Amino acid sequence: MQHATGPGSDFATSATGPLQGLRVLDLTRVLAGPTCTQMLGDLGAEIIKIERPEAGDDTRGFAPPFIPNTRESAYFVGVNRNKKSVTVDIAKPEGQALILRLLEHCDILAENFKVGALAKYGLGYQQLKARFPRLIYCSITGFGQTGPYAPRPGYDALIQAMGGVMSLTGEPAGSPQKVGVPVADLFAGLYGCIGILAALNHRNATGEGQQIDIGMLDTHVAWLANQGMNYLATGQNPPRLGNQHPNIAPYQEFPTKDGYIILAVGNDPTFERFCKAFGQEALLADPRFATNASRVQNRQLVTDTLTPVMQGRTTAEWIEALEALKIGCGPINTLEQVFADPHVQARDMVVEMQHASGEAVKVIANPVKLSATPPSYRSPPPVLGQHTDEVLGGLLGMTEAEISGLRHKGIT
Template identity: 90%
Template sequence: MQEPKGPLAGLRVLDLTRVLAGPTCTQMLGDLGAEIIKIERPEAGDDTRGFAPPFIPNTKESAYFVGVNRNKKSVTLDLAKPEGQALVLRLLEHCDILAENFKVGALAKYGLGYEQLKDRFPKLIYCSITGFGQTGPYAPRPGYDALIQAMGGVMSLTGEPGGSPQKVGVPVADLFAGLYGCIGILAALNHRNATGQGQQIDIGMLDTHVAWLANQGMNYLATGENPPRLGNQHPNISPYQEFPTRDGYLILAVGNDPTFERFCKAFGLEQMLSDPRFATNASRVQNRDLVTATLTPTMRSKTTAEWIEALEALKIGCGPINTLEQVFADPHVQAREMVLEMQHGSGQTVKVIANPVKLSATPPSYRSAPPVLGEHTQEVLSGLLGMSEAELAGLKAKGITGG
């Protein structure tokens, strides 16, 4: 593993997270240069190691696990045993940040709760990511992405009008919680740099979900009315949706009235400009079904490629609805280097999705592929804690560090 570099180089994170929200947070920290020591259960490891198929070709690693665990060192420790808990405490003497997504109160049973650690480690930044946060009536409940999407309202907004509620096709509740956790850690680091004080960061997936309801949440607060499901239409802009073309579909994004005027004049729809039902964005939103019905015959007159060429020439927002094969083949995605290859501990080369944060002076670094379970146990315990081979063998024999 290469030496850490980047804006967070020199920081060390004890990562007690698993599945997606927590690992998303810690992978971002790792990409930015922090050293991540990922603690996993002996033999089983992170749950997502078993979230397969698909596996990465020619390995035993799930694609799911590989997606959010690069730049991490895997150390197997049994936290349920006193010896494992003692080793965590020793590791914390060398760490700046602890990230965890155990159920509320679970780590306290092992003597590893924030209240138990804050006096011993006053500079420690302790990030807890749970389904519902550390307080409130739902705090003891487990959190799952689909559950949070349902309870947080986005499923009521997603789907075709009159159809059933739909979750988003990727686990956005987990991902947002992880990213908000990372933001909280960065803020806490800045505070610690100024004061020398650590603190706990309490991230609830439902909280973060409510926060990113964004314009739709504000639409409700402004009106007291539940926004309806609109399929691919925009609640506040029209036309801003998918349209059928001669050979497929296209997203058309007309963001304001001057753009709508330019669109209409270019494609023989001037009559819409003099019609009060279409003259302003507000009137078009009120008559969105009529807007769709009026524009659809015109949109069917060209292929998707023809529309993109014509609309881009007029600087009107548009784009194809790509499959993932088309996404990763897209020349812009490739130019932005959003896929990279890393040498995995299995000996195979694995493809992973790159970090999207582009920093001019301290860009993300890709030092090591997602680890094989327990790959770095000996390295960390001997190198960081100075444990001898005999001590390591004893831990292994007791099942503290696994096979």
């Protein structure tokens, strides 16, 4: 487990990474947008997170669970490290004026308001681009800035349903299922980050900023991947296959003597090794098993034939035997087993940070491993408004009296 710096560190000046020196005005909340901006922060950018006075990001209230001995939700803590929390009421003219002043010092604005919502406050891209021609403005919404669905709100489960993945997920005779984590939000955030990095490269070459239009439904359709292509190639809706692979067999879960295992036989030579090692040589002479294409066409027969074979050993026995033959396999882990896994631990996928409450909090690490400029963990997820005085005083030069006056009016 990695240990990061404490809450007193000045991560604006101590930042390292490939995005060091960039400053992001973060008007995002919940998951898709904060995923995008946390990635930028991990890579060295300074993130100024704008939150509503008193209420803050919606996910501060998405609890239980809370981080032990704090008032912070686990949900919020998961996607808001390396950010400074500044409270500003953008619905009020003085709050809007503060945002404009902050933008004078920022390279990127990220937001995930409904289409047109920020324009009501004079903060839409078309209203800002003349004044800030170098500004990179990333908008993440449910359905993008154009098209008949553009005004609709977007929610992860809704996008999973409309984007097709629910029709592909679940048992053949069961009901459609969503993925157990909010993948539509997460992919939208990561695609937003990719768009920002591309726009930065363009700006470095030309000096021109631009708007990035990320629609969750668009990104969802994009990652339908082989299943989307299966449909485009055949015109037929792929069926739900449970844990089976649409193009490879056997590639699925099997019951063992004491649980379950994933068996991933990726090609014909691997299937031949499996059959010869475990007393199934006769299958190699059967045309229904001879090639991957024939096994896919006879997937139920493959499942029925191999199930009693797989039930003859424990999961641990199978993993030891299969790994020795370099045949893909793995246990179906609980999250307790995931975080206890020696490989996950060796890869430092959990980071411990010192929270402003004084408590040490564990967060899931950034998976991007860069040899020269790795992600850094400079500041824990902030408490609401933790950096308002620091940013308004240090960046905008406002006096304590001016900041106090804004706070008295409910602006900050």
